[in-house]
Amino acid sequence: MLVGYARTSTLDQKAGLDSQERELKDAGCERLFIEQVSSVDVTARERLTEALAFVRDGDTLVVTKLDRLARSTAHLLEILETLTAKGAALRILNMNMDTSTPTGKLMLTVLGGVAQFEREIMLERQREGIAKAKAAGKYKGRKATARAKSDEVMALHEKGVGATKIARELGIGRASVYRIISDSIGA
Template sequence: MTTGALIGYARTSTLDQKAGLEGQERDLRAAGCDRLFIEQVSSVDVKAREELAEALAFIRTGDTLVVTKLDRLARSVAHLLEILEVLTGKGAALRILNMGIDTSTPTGKLMLTVLGGVAEFEREIMLERQREGIAKAKAAGKYKGRKPTARAKTEDVLRLHREGVGGTEIAKRLKIGRASVYRILSESADDAKDGGGKEAAA
């Protein structure tokens, strides 16, 4: 076991309530953390995690980085391994409270390695199921993919155009590109010509 300082790190996403941070802070202090690094940032925005970077820079040999849950620390297995590499290089350890894992012990190191492998396996299974689901939907002719945002607003584009609103203003109001607006208007004009030609031919 390590005999250095216990350094706590707490994080919630930008969408979570402040109570989530307070709960983590309470648990970390109860675990005996001497110093806390706390932030509210998205799990996928690694570059914005300034407090995590500060915590890793602050830690010294013999210290332990403590988190309440694994998902508060790492966004992926690869990210977890990067953090562990930094800690190991400094002679520090990682403790995950809700899992009872402490990498300063051989058992803790083994458990974390196994958990990382399981997480990667589950992700691969999920992606495979997703691919199979899409393939089945395509085979049944039910998969249409995402509906293009601009296409979905065709009626609004045409309505605003009829009201005399310019292309740039239409794009701004509907939050779509000007090129999309002009493409919709052009296609609408072509359809009108084709329709008019057919009526004349009839």
């Protein structure tokens, strides 16, 4: 059985998710596992976990692109090991790669390493760009949204509203609520 897995990082990437779903169906996938979650937080990828648990001996997990599946070579190899232990294979459509062959496994490992290298280089360039922008006074970072609501937090706190409810009502994190209260009391 061909089992498809599709993922986008954010909710506003609906078109990309629809495209992946269409490609997986066109490839003959009988069962699809779809989610919208960042690949950085691999623990939150519940549908990937379900897909890996679902595959059986002789099945093939199908993805449209390598970066939809794994962000690092180590994570890729971990997924591949799980599939191999179950007697399943991995197919990546845009690379025309299938790990049911020794050559496919080798190529996937090499390409996974290259993909991880590219990502690390991109992140390094991004950090350098941010450092240059900061030095030039052009990069201020994200505006502190919770601190801007300090008066509202304190007003609700003084009315006896709990931190969780304050956070939910104002659309900020609970830790931010505690920090604002602590700073105000300590001041």
